[in-house]
Amino acid sequence: MEKKLLHVYPQRCTACRNCEIACSFAHPIDGKAGVARIKAFGDKEGRVGHNQIVVCMQCEDAACVSACPANALWRNPDTGAIYLLEERCIRCHSCVAACPFGNMRPQADEFPSKCDVCGGDPACVKFCPANALEYK
Amino acid sequence: MIELTIDGKRVQARKGEHLLAIARREGVEIPTLCHHEAVEPSGACRMCMVEVTRPDWEGWSKLVTACNFPAEEDLIVRTRTDKVMQTRKEILELLIARTPGSQLIAEMAREYGLDHPTLTVGELSEKCILCDICTRVCQNLVTGAISRINRGVEKEVNTPFAEVSDVCIGCLACAKSCPTDAIEFKQVGLERTIWGRTFDLVPCTQCGAPTLPKEQAEWLSERTGMKVEEYFVCVKCKAAQTARTYENIAW
Amino acid sequence: MATNINLDDILTRYPEEEASLIEILHDIQAAHRHLPRETMKTVAEYTGVPLSRVTAVATFYSAFSFEPKGETVIKICMGTACHVKGANLIKGEAERKLGIKAGQTTKDGKFTLEVVNCVGACAMAPLVIQNEQYYGKFKPVDLDKLLRTGE
């Protein structure tokens, strides 16, 4: 199977943050919204086409993976994405400190949150009204 | 691949794969307390006991711990026989007596119909069930700051001589992986205290928010080759920084 | 105590590996009648075992103790043969006479009272060991003599 990637088109982004909300609800904790794994940055000056989306790039030589002492970060060969295996995670948050892009996000007493492309059907893509996100 | 039976269902597995892993893959629930995927199974809590037999055992069966029993061809595994359920219930009663204050144990005990424990109970403040997860995690994955000292009923988890450990990096993995929340820690502002040692959380070089203890950063740096300072930026600032970088990239 | 010199002598008897740990602890215990805390870090470094595991081992095995033992160590054998021949009474008397419980050392550092789970000299039961000397067919009244010689 050819691996799909989460493509980002920031110039189309309206910074409506639907992606964040979709992500939160796609990864709930105890039925409540979790920490979004994607972040939309509206341009400070409000210029159209200058908004930004920051989401995990599933790096080839990932800092999170090499920082994890428990081998809890694992690349799924089907989706090509790096998954956090919660049952292996010891919650030391080393990955959070290691990711240079701010894409491993801490959740107080929980496991860090990490984009897993929703197992191959990312919610953020579905809920983006501006087609700024594509999974292909 | 081999085939075995779990609760009447034929399932496939690798030879030698642990029964617990197979059961979980097949959606068969087996309770555990001392199991953690990040470390080798220990077989200490005995909650994952299941009954196994084989067609050639002539009706003879035995209780084994699913967490470390290796699968073999034609093994017949039963996870909820009377003997299994009774043993788990008794173990929970022993644990309730040890840690009457633990919510998790109380909940599990209720599930097993243990409404009126009869054994003499210990102190309410005791929460540790000596499952060994924290010490296995710290010894095998982190720096080995804590261990189980003494023997038998005297056994407890602590740092050497119960003194402040100079190898602890304050990562909280022990406390966070504890199933009964028995390890206390405190985090206020830029301070984090665990095992009697207070760590300074390095403030984010950009916004001043707490990041991580310098000791953890140094430990990480040694393992990954990243510079220590690279760890001292908080997630928010790192993401914003990433966004700013994107600005300058032609898409 | 010239701790450092002795420690080096002991360490070099064994290879620098985890398997040497218990043997090294035995030798330190024999040399000092306890495991001086300050030596444990050196032992940890020498064997390549984290200090926490050294203390785990040192506290697991009853042969080791971090507290200095008294000049005279009185061990009361509590093996089955000794038990059926009244070792309990000897223990009770010894505790009463020394004013300490088994496992403790008198305030003046003269006596340590210990119990041991069988030393395999069961034909002499009940048995009391003072330092390395065995006393068989021991009676509670024999304690007076034993405590006098220990002084």
Place this chain on the structure above:
Amino acid sequence: MKLTLDTFHKFQKEQAARLEGRKAITVCCGTSCRAKGGLDVASAIQTKLKDAGLDENAVELTQTGCHGWCEMGPIVTVEPEGTFYQQVKVEDADAIVASYTKGNAEEKLLYRDPTTRQRVASYHAIPFYAGQTRWALRNVGRVDPANINDSIARGSYVALNRALTSMTPEGVLNEVAEAKLRGRGGGGFDAGRKWRSAAKAPGFPKYIICNGDEGDPGAFMDRTIMEGDPHGVLEGMILAAFAVGSNQGYIYVRQEYPLAVEHLRQAIKDAHAMGLLGDNILGTEFSFDVRIARGGGAFVCGESSALMRSIEGKVGEPRAKYVHATDKGLNDKPTVLNNVETYVNVPLIVEKGSQWFANTGTDKSKGTKAFSVVGKVLHSGLIEVPMGTTLRELIFDIAGGIPGKNRQFKAVQTGGPSGGCLPEKMLDLPVDFDSLADNGSMMGSGGLIVMDDRNCIVDVARYFVHFLVEESCGKCVPCREGLRHLLDVLERITQGKGKMSDLDTIERLCDVLENGSLCALGKSAANPVRSTLRYFRKEYEEHINEHFCKAGVCPALCTYKINDQCTGCTLCAKVCPTHCISGSRKEKHVIDQAKCIQCGSCFDVCNFNAIDILGSNG
């Protein structure tokens, strides 16, 4: 001098010839005899021999290991006559040497048969020894353990020489398998099968471990063998290594056995010097070395997986044995672990053949077994008999039965903390691996603790559980927590606070120990309690319902009172440690109940049955 296959034979013959008809005085210097002054006796005899002008060519003075009859120590024998002197004191040295020069025996030091009142001159005529078949103990008490030539003279390493000359490893394996040698440490596992698995297992190096962590209280067979015949143990291990393909061995010895460590160290050194251990054994391609690992005082380390962790320098916690040690043992490599007595039997099998070995014993338990028969028995000591000998023969015929004219046999405890207590009606059971297990106990490593009617069975159960609480490693929940509660209940009963429902709690806790524990220590921890409850339930009920400990052991449940039979002999008053017995000579004495600690000393010395043991209310 390093021996080779060629030179060994000649050397052995020379040494054997030296011993043939040798004039020697042996002094037992085992742990017990040493404690009673054995070493001083030896040096006193040495001096007297010198004074008498007898040098070592005229008569050898040999310090041997334990004769097993520790009751009678220090023991001195005169060879070749086999004269047996008992309870020898330093002052007796003169008389011994004097009668030696005269060529007769010193009458007053000979054993006196309690029934015939006759003195018995020879070792072999004494019932304690005549009833025995000493295989594992063949050299113990006969050789000087510190002198390898002595051992070689008595046949040590002959089997090794034979194996290396004319047998293949497979051949040695087959002999051991066909002899049906079973592990003497308690488990009774087929040694041949174990060795074969390890031989077949992939992986290198392979290890041979000798378990000398004789932890069962009341057992000292292995101590005696290690102290008295260290070369027998080494030879057995070397043969195992040859059969399995190992070149590294370990002997794990309890630190409570310093003399065993000393003798084994010496034996290893000597065997090295003679080319019997180390590189190129007897000049062949086969190399094998042995190291000693001292235990740290933890009973649980007698359990094989815990023992291996301990050799690795770790905390001695057992692991699940779902993967066998023969595949993944020490350092996760194939490992054969057997106990001292098992190894010491191996040279015999290799030398004399499996058929010869298997001719002795029962159908499923071949050979002999050494027992330490101790407690309330006349002649406590080490007794080796063919498998299948009954408990009655062991306890009454050989060990002389229960001492004290008014005392009666109550129970025999076998198998240590993993075994159980068997009552009078079980005395005709043959002792082997299976019969005792079928009856709620086990043969175990061979400790037999005999109890009389002055021993309280509930107290014995409490004793074992207390022992196990102290020795539990604390890893798994049922053992660590279950035993603690079991002790709690038993203590309540011995203190008179028991309820009948406690007996159900005991059963329940025994179940979870048996079904839930990780290792054999926990799984079998219920046996001492279960067996006493099974055979002596009435005594538990007396404790609970009548507040009465008829053995007079549990202080809260008994009172000692002097009855009208008292003749006023004052003996009881003299032995009372709290001086609470008063009365004038020739008048009835009285016990001050406020001061009495229920130790029973008075009861035990009274010759007139004048003391009664009553319930707590009198």
